[in-house]
Every structure is written in structure tokens, then in C-alpha cells.
């Protein structure tokens with residue numbers, strides 16, 4: 001498969017390795033310095049472009065790739081609150097294709113399913129309160145992490161006594177607080193903790209490197225080459241739907 005990369009930073013380079021190891025060809029690499037290449041024949045020849053940049057530029061990259069007629073996989077976080085509805089509509093009704101996930105690692109796909117299941121159980125046990133924490137490297141631009149927001153949404157969908165996530169401190173019982181820590185070169189740790197007077201139950205996902213995110217993004221690109229619309233991990237792994 002022909003893959004274009006948009007963003008050639010920590011993730012772009014890791015994805016290049018994963019794509020080559022699965023027999024794919026990298027036909028174009030667009031970074032901040034060669035934005036004209038969105039119009040190049042090399043970019044347009046890609047079956048799928050994989051975009052990992054930052055919260056401020058992801059949306060404009062999507063528009064440029066859509067204009068060039070290239071399907072997209074993106075892991076950029078922090079853009080969804082502002083542009084999510086518009087981008088989803090462009091994909092569901094406007095004929096564009098984007099596979100987006102806040103976290104492409106297979107471990108987080110599993111963790112996310114466990115998170116929803118645990119929230120469903122805890123819905124029956126009001127003695128437990130729930131909090132979340134996420135730790136990432138100091139270069140990260142957004143907080144809370146995209147993964148933390150997705151995990152929080154999974155809890156809110158399944159637990160009646162919580163209806164909104166908040167940054168850091170909860171001020172009322174219906175709020176789910178997410179604590180963000182920025183430390184060294186941490187790849188990404190997410191912990192969900194249920195606490196009662198008697199005991200606590202915690203689940204944690206701890207990324208050991210960026211290889212898992214990159215492999216998941218390449219698997220998503222392989223899926224996207226033959227599918228259309230707004231796609232996510234629950235398309236790749238239908239067990240995540242509940």
C-alpha cells in the first residue's frame with residue numbers, strides 16, 4: 001500500500017518504521033516546511049495519509065488532504081472540541097474518509113473495553129467514587145490527553161451518577177475529575193481509580209514505547225484503504241462497541 005505521512009516528528013518517524021516493516025511504501029512526507037506537497041502527484045498517489053501533528057494544525061491538514069482526495073488516518077489530539085462535529089459530518093455526509101483515534105495502541109483498545117465494563121459494574125455500587133489520572137512527557141501540548149477524554153466518555157456513558165468530566169478538581173458528585181501530570185519522557189500512563197471507605201480498585205495502562213501506537217495506526221490505514229466515512233477503533237475491533 002502507498003502511504004503518505006503528514007507530520008514527521010516522534011510519531012511520524014515511528015509510523016514510518018512500522019509501515020515499512022509491514023511491506024508498505026512511503027510515497028510522501030509532509031512536515032511544517034513543505035506544505036505545498038499536499039498538491040503534489042506523490043501525495044495524491046497515496047492510498048492513505050497518516051497524520052500525527054498537533055492540536056492547532058490537524059484540522060487544516062485534514063482539509064488539505066480531503067481536497068487532494070486522499071483518505072486519512074489521524075492520531076492528533078486536542079482538535080475535537082472545536083472541529084469534531086464538522087469533520088464527522090464531512091465524513092458521514094460529504095464523502096470524505098477519516099479514521100481517528102485518541103490512542104491507536106491495541107492495549108488501550110482492550111483497556112477501553114475493560115474500562116466500560118468496570119463502569120457498568122460500578123454503576124451498581126454507589127459507595128465507590130471514580131477519578132482518573134494521566135501522565136505524559138513534558139512536550140505534550142494538550143491536557144487532559146485525548147485518551148483520558150475518550151476513557152472518561154466511556155465512564156460517563158455507563159455510570160448514571162457521573163455526567164461530566166472536569167480538569168483536576170471535582171466540585172460536585174456528578175463530576176469526574178481528570179488529573180494531568182507532565183513528567184520527563186513518559187510515553188503515556190492512564191489510571192482509573194475507584195475508591196470507597198473500605199478499599200480501592202485501580203486499572204492502569206502504561207505504554208512502554210511508541211511502537212504500539214504506530215502499529216495500530218498502520219493497521220488502521222490498512223483498514224481505511226478499503227472503507228469509507230468516519231472510522232474509529234470500534235470499526236477495527238467490533239468488540240469495543242458495547
Ligand SMILES: NC(=O)C1=CN([C@@H]2O[C@H](COP(=O)(O)OP(=O)(O)OC[C@H]3O[C@@H](n4cnc5c(N)ncnc54)[C@H](OP(=O)(O)O)[C@@H]3O)[C@@H](O)[C@H]2O)C=CC1
Pocket residue numbers: 006007008009010011012030031032052053054055057061074075076077078101102103104105213
Ligand atoms: N492517537 C495516538 O495513538 C497518539 C496520538 N499522539 C498525538 O499525535 C500528535 C503528534 O505527536 P508527536 O509525534 O509525539 O508530536 P511531535 O511534536 O514529535 O511531532 C509533530 C510533528 O508535526 C510537525 N508539524 C507541525 N505543524 C505541521 C503542519 N502544519 N503540517 C505538518 N506537520 C506539522 C512538527 O514539526 P515542528 O516540530 O517543526 O513543529 C513535528 O515534526 C499529538 O497530538 C499527540 O497527542 C501521540 C501519540 C499517540
Ligand SMILES: O=C(O)C1=N[C@H](C(=O)O)C[C@H](O)C1
Pocket residue numbers: 077102103136140144145146147148187188189
Ligand atoms: O502526546 C502523546 O504522546 C500521546 N498522546 C495521545 C493522547 O493524547 O492520549 C496518546 C498517547 O497517550 C500518547
